[in-house]
Amino acid sequence: MIIALKHDARREEITGFTAFLEKQGVRVHLSEGASQTVLGLVGDTSGIDEEGLMAHHLVEKVIRVQEPYKRANRMFHPEDTRIDINAAGGKTQHIGAGYLGVIAGPCSVETREQIITVAKAVKEAGAGFLRGGAFKPRTSPYSFQGLGCGGLDLLLEAKKETGLPVVTELMAIHQLEVFDGVDLIQVGARNMQNFTLLRELGRCKKPVLLKRGLASTITELLMAAEYIMAGGNDRIILCERGIRTFDSYTRNTLDLSAVPALKRHTHLPVIVDPSHATGIAWMVPAMAKAAVAAGADGVIIEVHNNPETALCDGEQSITPDAFAALMGTLKKYAEFEGKYLP
Ligand code: PEP
Numbered sequence: 001m002i003i004a005l006k007h008d009a010r011r012e013e014i015t016g017f018t019a020f021l022e023k024q025g026v027r028v029h030l031s032e033g034a035s036q037t038v039l040g041l042v043g044d045t046s047g048i049d050e051e052g053l054m055a056h057h058l059v060e061k062v063i064r065v066q067e068p069y070k071r072a073n074r075m076f077h078p079e080d081t082r083i084d085i086n087a088a089g090g091k092t093q094h095i096g097a098g099y100l101g102v103i104a105g106p107c108s109v110e111t112r113e114q115i116i117t118v119a120k121a122v123k124e125a126g127a128g129f130l131r132g133g134a135f136k137p138r139t140s141p142y143s144f145q146g147l148g149c150g151g152l153d154l155l156l157e158a159k160k161e162t163g164l165p166v167v168t169e170l171m172a173i174h175q176l177e178v179f180d181g182v183d184l185i186q187v188g189a190r191n192m193q194n195f196t197l198l199r200e201l202g203r204c205k206k207p208v209l210l211k212r213g214l215a216s217t218i219t220e221l222l223m224a225a226e227y228i229m230a231g232g233n234d235r236i237i238l239c240e241r242g243i244r245t246f247d248s249y250t251r252n253t254l255d256l257s258a259v260p261a262l263k264r265h266t267h268l269p270v271i272v273d274p275s276h277a278t279g280i281a282w283m284v285p286a287m288a289k290a291a292v293a294a295g296a297d298g299v300i301i302e303v304h305n306n307p308e309t310a311l312c313d314g315e316q317s318i319t320p321d322a323f324a325a326l327m328g329t330l331k332k333y334a335e336f337e338g339k340y341l342p
């Protein structure tokens, strides 16, 4: 971090300010020019608050050289992280470090027949994980909110039936009490900056699928991951799921450039959700392929046995047949990228 001081900063004030900075665990190098003094901060600056420094009367400008996240930063952990997930009784599934993870299933768990049918179909097609929302964050309070605990029970039945580890969204801390059987906890886009929730997940032993907020920057996503990691949980998978832009043709705009950007700055696996990114079923296969080509470590895809009657996100859900066809293609893309899709 570089701090340019105001022209009229006096020597004794600078000495005091330097001592104040050093107390925060960094070394300070002073460069005195003819008209300006610059302080170079060396060491771990992640705990130093840039905005706070800007409020100091001696400070003209602050330039951050190092990213504000440490545990998520590839600089301190150059190798890719692989997340291993084992559903009791099933085989261990991997995401990251050369393993392409495919998560598939309906937006929401609706009925026993629906979730078991879809679970069997996606397993047969080669998916490694089953998704299905039990607690749904809906824009309208009058829309289907998910089956809640009943939905979780059905999801766990589908897990038992297929051996697939399950992924479902956690909306509030108290729901953790009923998440024992869940293998991968999703933090949805709307909760990406729910810092209380993130802190609690830092204390949790389960891996977390962290989705990018609707209007969140790449750094904000990484800082959200840092919250969880700072609490001691480093099993995080990041997910690009589309962001808000001016165009309304698609539900969101898939920011595929987030994939190489994230992979450059973090060692955590990065997956893509082409379903929520586009909101249009026929676009999902093209964007899933593009995600793998862009270097993603996996995809999460909404699959429904009867999209027309789905209680949530039917228009973006693909059928089991379309999913099976897509899996065949993704295998080839994965191979081309040097990734393993079991
Ligand atoms: C979902 O996965 O069904 C979901 C609600 O996702 P997001 O948080 O990305 O909107």
Ligand code: MN
Pocket (backbone or CB within 6 Å): 107, 108, 276, 302, 312, 313
């Ligand atoms: Mn959905």
